[in-house]
Amino acid sequence: MKDYTKKISSYIDQEKQVLDTISQEDINQVMNLLEEARLNGRRIFTCGNGGSASTASHMVCDFNKGVSLNQETKYNFECLSDNVAVMMAIANDISYDDIFVIPLQNKLQKGDVLIGISGSGNSENVVRAFAYAKEKGAKTIAMTGYSGGKLKEMADYSLHVNVDNMQIAEDVHLILNHLMMYILAGE
Template sequence: MSYSKAYYSRMVKAILALDYAQVDFCTGLIEAAWKADKQIFTMGNGGSGSTASHFVCDWNKGVSYTREHRIRAICLNDNVPTLMAYANDVSYASIFEEPLKNFMRPGDLVIGISSSGNSPNVLNAIRWANENGGITLGLVGYDGGQLKPLAQNVLHVAVNDVQLVEDLHLSFGHVTMQRLSGMPAECYVEPGER
């Protein structure tokens, strides 16, 4: 078997092992925040940070474009000078919690993404959001780490492979975007049919 086929075979197994009811529940949390005009915050480190930013790009543009009622999503990773200021002057563990103190209001949705579930800066922000009226969602892999029991809601990709965890976390953003933009669930188009 080729290396790429082996990788994608493992990905298919990971996809089939997902709890689809939980995926739907978590996409529903984003939809509920949007309909209630609540702010949505995303955050993560490394690949999870780029996933957090990708979510916001897709949701702010892909769901909201041409609509009167728009999603209000912010990725806490995207203001690099602010991150660096907190990391330098306070601690790297505070880079997400401190901006939340400026912007989060009770009922807002805070999404922390951590493949290991053990990123201190994500844990601190989720803990603060829990204590201050936020609704929290953790996206985790492996055994879920500390984030799994800390977040009020969890999407767990129970795979011990960081790249597969990141692949499935990213796909959650795409599932959410298609659901919220009104795309039918059965919309597959064969190549050449467009």
């Protein structure tokens, strides 16, 4: 039997170190923006690719059901990564880089919020969605890893996980989702 305990310990230690670097003030600002959107009837869109798409979808579940369940004024989250048919039609007929911006052109209103999740911060389809959202007067929240890439620079609000490890960045993005959901559900 192989002994993986040193590698397991190293991964867990790195995750703990990264969590200690996350700005609590940035999280607080994002939570206040999300609450403002909820109370003003604004829509909140999420998007990402791969594991980040999974986190984007998970947020919709946690906020639309978990946080909203016992609130009179509910959250209105929608994950742009969840409609495979629309994404594939756009990717096939137009460009994969436009799979999020085209649905936003049908739905996004001034004052809405777009949460873009990208480990690198450079996913072109999320970058294009951010550019469109900013053009239309929506607020943007970037959840990134590594250096934060283009999304961190473009975002109105940033939840940046400063680590050059995709798995840990994605882990922490989900932790941040659960942290916000847990606190806001108790309000």
